[in-house]
Amino acid sequence: MPVTRTQGACAPSMERAENISVAAWPRVKSRATTRVSAKTFAAIIVGSALMSAAFASSIPLQASIVTVFLFAGPHNWFELRYFLIRLPVRFGRSRNFFLVAFGGIFGLTLAYVSLPALYYAGVWTGENWTTAIAWWNTALLLWIAALVLMRGRQTSRRDWSWALPVAFVLCAVNWLRPDLFSLAIVYLHPLVALWFLDRHLKRTKPEWVRTYRRCLMFLPLLLAGMLWQLSRTPSLTDDNGLFWRITQHAGAELLPNISSHMLVSTHVFLEMLHYGVWIVALPLIGATGAIWKVNSIPVANHARGFPKLVAGLLVFSLFAVAILWLGFSMNYTATRDIYFTIAIAHVLAEAPFLLRMI
Amino acid sequence: MKQILITTGIVVALAASAVFAFADLARPKTSPSKEPKTVLYTSMEVSTDAKSYEARLQIPQSVLQQIAREAGNTSSGTSMGQRLMNSSTRTVMAGVFMFLAISFAGVWLARTNQRRTVKAVAAVLAIAFMFGLATVMVRANAGPPASFYWQHLPQNLTQGKPTQAGVHIQIVEADDSTIKLIMPIKKGDKPGE
Numbered sequence: 001m002p003v004t005r006t007q008g009a010c011a012p013s014m015e016r017a018e019n020i021s022v023a024a025w026p027r028v029k030s031r032a033t034t035r036v037s038a039k040t041f042a043a044i045i046v047g048s049a050l051m052s053a054a055f056a057s058s059i060p061l062q063a064s065i066v067t068v069f070l071f072a073g074p075h076n077w078f079e080l081r082y083f084l085i086r087l088p089v090r091f092g093r094s095r096n097f098f099l100v101a102f103g104g105i106f107g108l109t110l111a112y113v114s115l116p117a118l119y120y121a122g123v124w125t126g127e128n129w130t131t132a133i134a135w136w137n138t139a140l141l142l143w144i145a146a147l148v149l150m151r152g153r154q155t156s157r158r159d160w161s162w163a164l165p166v167a168f169v170l171c172a173v174n175w176l177r178p179d180l181f182s183l184a185i186v187y188l189h190p191l192v193a194l195w196f197l198d199r200h201l202k203r204t205k206p207e208w209v210r211t212y213r214r215c216l217m218f219l220p221l222l223l224a225g226m227l228w229q230l231s232r233t234p235s236l237t238d239d240n241g242l243f244w245r246i247t248q249h250a251g252a253e254l255l256p257n258i259s260s261h262m263l264v265s266t267h268v269f270l271e272m273l274h275y276g277v278w279i280v281a282l283p284l285i286g287a288t289g290a291i292w293k294v295n296s297i298p299v300a301n302h303a304r305g306f307p308k309l310v311a312g313l314l315v316f317s318l319f320a321v322a323i324l325w326l327g328f329s330m331n332y333t334a335t336r337d338i339y340f341t342i343a344i345a346h347v348l349a350e351a352p353f354l355l356r357m358i
Numbered sequence: 359m360k361q362i363l364i365t366t367g368i369v370v371a372l373a374a375s376a377v378f379a380f381a382d383l384a385r386p387k388t389s390p391s392k393e394p395k396t397v398l399y400t401s402m403e404v405s406t407d408a409k410s411y412e413a414r415l416q417i418p419q420s421v422l423q424q425i426a427r428e429a430g431n432t433s434s435g436t437s438m439g440q441r442l443m444n445s446s447t448r449t450v451m452a453g454v455f456m457f458l459a460i461s462f463a464g465v466w467l468a469r470t471n472q473r474r475t476v477k478a479v480a481a482v483l484a485i486a487f488m489f490g491l492a493t494v495m496v497r498a499n500a501g502p503p504a505s506f507y508w509q510h511l512p513q514n515l516t517q518g519k520p521t522q523a524g525v526h527i528q529i530v531e532a533d534d535s536t537i538k539l540i541m542p543i544k545k546g547d548k549p550g551e
Contacts (some may be wrong), residue, residue, distance in 0.1 A: 131447060138455075161466050168459030175452035235420050256424045 038211040045215045048276055053222055056269035057229065060261060061236060064246050064268045069328045071275040072339055073321035078278045079346050080317055081291065082196075083353050084310055089302040094356075097150045101352035104143040109345040111136055116341060134178035137185075141167045141174065144351050151355045183251045187267065189347050190274035192354065194219075197277050197285075199357040205285060226269065230262035242333045249340065364467055364476070367483045371460050398425055398527040404511060405520035415537065425527055505542035512543070 036044075056063050091098045115132055118124040145167035152160025174181040194216065201209050235252070238244040238260065247253075250267040252260035283291050294300045300310035327335035400421060407414075417425075467479055507523035514521045530538075 134448065134451070138451075159470065161469070162463075165459045165463035165466060168455045168462060172452045172455035172459060175448045175455060178448070253427070256420075256427075 038208050041208055042211045042215050045212070046218060049215075049219065049222055049273065052272040052276070053226055053269050056265045056272060057226055060264040060268055061243055061246055064264060064271075065242070065332065067268060067272055067275065068336060068339070069325070069332070071279060072343070073324040075275045075278040076343065076346050077314070077317050077321050078283055078291075079349070081297070081314060082278070082282055083349060084297050084299055084313070086353050086356060087299045089299050089305050094154065097147065097154070097352070100143070100146055100150060104147070105345060105348045105352075108136070108140055108143065108348055109342075111139070112344045113341055130178050133182055134175050137174040137178055137181050138171050140348075141170050147352055147355055151358070179254050183254055185347070186249065186251070187270060189350075190270035192350050193274045193277035196350070196354060196357070197281055199354070200282055200285065203357075208285075223266065223269075226266060227262060230265055231259060233259050233261040235260040236264060242336075245333060245336065364464075367467060367476075367480050368460075368464055371463070371483055371486075396526045396528050399524060400527065401522055402525035403520050403522040404515070406515060406518050408518070508542050511541060 088094065115124075115129075115136070145163045148160050148163035152158045152163070170181075198209065198212060198216075201212055236243065236247055238247045238252070247260040247264055250260065250263040251258075252263055255263065290296075294307055294311045294314070297310055299305050300307040324335065324339060327338070398421070463479075467476065470476060504524035507521065511521045
């Protein structure tokens with residue numbers, strides 16, 4: 001059970017405080033409030049995936065513009081809230097893990113943002129861009145490997161030392177084709193949300209896990225169908241700056257022999273799944289309180305927590321979402337570029353929090 | 359048994375890594391003269407049209423855009439593929455990380471005390487080696503070169519049939535604006551050979 005403000009007088013030990021993140025949404029309560037059957041849950045997942053695939057395949061560019069405009073900002077807000085829920089009040093023996101995690105998120109984000117910033121400021125000519133990206137990817141891989149090793153050492157049952165050779169293999173692949181490695185991150189990142197949902201269901205709705213995993217088996221089939229259908233379509237006409245930027249983001253320049261229609265559709269489809277998981281599935285499934293209530297977040301509700309800081313952070317983030325919408329309305333292309341550069345922070349943040357849930 | 363498996367795994371890993379050892383290939387000799395730069399490899403079809411009075415060269419818009427992009431990227435005198443293969447820094451870094459990966463994988467394999475894990479890793483390495491070997495063998499089964507198909511061109515032209523095969527699009531420095539099509543057909547070749 002989480003230690004709430006009313007129980008705070010017990011002065012819980014570090015061990016107990018750390019357990020808060022594990023039982024943020026108590027299983028008993030969430031089970032009691034189940035209103036939807038597993039079959040309905042499966043029907044919603046498959047139906048949503050089919051609709052997203054149809055939408056992304058038929059009008060990829062328009063779907064990309066609308067999807068990013070509507071959901072990019074809010075999904076970041078929901079991710080922040082979810083991570084706050086998973087954050088322990090006291091780090092305890094996970095202190096080093098979180099230090100490395102937050103240090104990596106900050107450092108890697110700063111490096112990622114500074115590359116285009118230095119280029120546009122005229123400080124850097126952009127020469128050796130590929131090498132710079134390769135170094136950044138290497139730092140990312142080594143950071144994740146360090147987190148995996150640290151997480152593995154927290155339990156004697158786990159031996160995750162295989163992470164280091166795997167990370168080195170990925171580093172080698174990255175150095176052969178850094179541009180394609182970065183593109184792989186663009187396509188793989190949306191799928192991480194599905195892993196989060198799996199771990200989330202295991203804790204809050206274990207009776208749905210089997211159904212969910214069966215639904216996941218449908219995803220490769222759906223993707224294969226999409227790729228088969230769209231592989232023969234002509235490339236999209238990227239005759240304006242925005243359409244060109246969208247096709248480039250999906251890898252049209254790196255994979256010139258593949259239809260850009262197929263690339264953009266696949267990317268938009270995966271993004272839709274990503275947004276759907278973060279905005280709809282994770283906040284609703286197993287939730288014990290309204291999303292705007294801060295007291296459902298352990299790090300705010302605990303006697304030694306930070307309710308004002310958490311509330312301030314969430315309100316500030318809401319303003320950031322509003323500013324993002326304003327930016328999209330005024331100059332969609334520039335705001336999209338800025339967003340996808342800064343949004344690397346949320347991509348990075350997913351790694352430590354996912355590891356904490358495994 | 360464990361030691362045999364470990365030794366086998368290391369030997370297999372080293373053998374498999376030989377497939378990726380492009381770094382050991384001799385560097386191609388660079389000629390001081392201006393060589394044509396290959397910017398794209400695509401397929402081309404030569405067909406006849408009895409109703410036309412002029413020869414026509416039809417290029418898909420996407421291919422033209424790609425040629426323009428690649429031509430712009432070849433300012434250093436090499437194609438995209440050549441630049442990637444000749445990037446010594448990246449090749450060295452990839453080699454260093456591959457070395458580290460194999461070293462740490464060996465240490466991990468030696469330290470792990472679970473027989474099941476050792477067997478699983480040995481199986482993975484064996485499968486990887488098989489894939490590597492199969493890749494080398496598949497190269498031998500690759501389709502015939504484009505010149506094989508182009509041998510049929512004269513016969514097909516007389517019969518009014520189209521001929522389709524691969525073509526390298528090259529950017530050359532020339533004084534006139536004539537587009538040249540060089541076919542890999544020898545004088546003595548007979549169709550079907």
